[in-house]
Amino acid sequence: SAVISQKPSRDICQRGTSLTIQCQVDSQVTMMFWYRQQPGQSLTLIATANQGSEATYESGFVIDKFPISRPNLTFSTLTVSNMSPEDSSIYLCSVTPAHGNQETQYFGPGTRLLVL
Amino acid sequence: AQSVTQLGSHVSVSEGALVLLRCNYSSSVPPYLFWYVQYPNQGLQLLLKYTSAATLVKGINGFEAEFKKSETSFHLTKPSAHMSDAAEYFCAVSDTGRRALTFGSGTRLQVQP
Numbered sequence: 001s002a003v004i005s006q007k008p009s010r011d012i013c014q015r016g017t018s019l020t021i022q023c024q025v026d027s028q029v030t031m032m033f034w035y036r037q038q039p040g041q042s043l044t045l046i047a048t049a050n051q052g053s054e055a056t057y058e059s060g061f062v063i064d065k066f067p068i069s070r071p072n073l074t075f076s077t078l079t080v081s082n083m084s085p086e087d088s089s090i091y092l093c094s095v096t097p098a099h100g101n102q103e104t105q106y107f108g109p110g111t112r113l114l115v116l
Numbered sequence: 117a118q119s120v121t122q123l124g125s126h127v128s129v130s131e132g133a134l135v136l137l138r139c140n141y142s143s144s145v146p147p148y149l150f151w152y153v154q155y156p157n158q159g160l161q162l163l164l165k166y167t168s169a170a171t172l173v174k175g176i177n178g179f180e181a182e183f184k185k186s187e188t189s190f191h192l193t194k195p196s197a198h199m200s201d202a203a204e205y206f207c208a209v210s211d212t213g214r215r216a217l218t219f220g221s222g223t224r225l226q227v228q229p
Binding site: 031033041042043044045048092094096103104105106107108109110112 | 158167215
């Protein structure tokens with residue numbers, strides 16, 4: 001399976017600021033996704049990161065709040081913009097490998113965000 | 117649209133007892149089904165998956181799950197619980213095309229000594 005790293009692993013931010021989270025994979029992948037896990041909750045899909053084009057957002061999530069980039073097959077960023085305490089969550093990226101178990105998503109370790 | 121229901125937000129078992137975590141799904145197309153485990157302060161680890169091959173799927177750490185189409189279920193079991201099994205377990209469904217996962221609400225497993 002792919003090895004996925006996320007930076008930063010955790011952060012504490014002030015309301016009104018923005019944070020960019022990076023997701024790096026050690027091998028080529030087909031699809032990359034970003035999920036949010038609010039405290040004590042399950043995971044909710046934010047968007048699918050598309051290489052070289054605009055991300056595909058789920059209902060309730062918009063590009064202005066969560067801009068996403070995917071410049072190549074192994075890297076993506078998620079920005080949480082104009083943060084409020086309600087954005088305090090774990091943000092996880094996931095990938096489907098280009099070879100092998102292409103139906104399976106593998107998750108990064110997550111970025112734990114606290115907004116004060 | 118797909119959905120997943122996990123019955124029981126908290127399950128407590130004694131060490132050595134049977135573990136049964138329930139998952140029912142709804143999907144308009146043949147689904148792929150997954151169980152993930154999340155240990156405290158960690159990401160998600162794949163336990164096992166069903167992708168239309170054998171209906172009884174064996175995973176890591178002694179867990180297995182059985183896909184029952186007639187019951188739209190994919191319950192997770194382990195014959196004998198270990199203290200290290202204490203974690204949050206998520207059932208998830210995807211379809212063959214879109215690949216994005218829809219997660220259940222999760223079940224927190226406690227293992228009592």
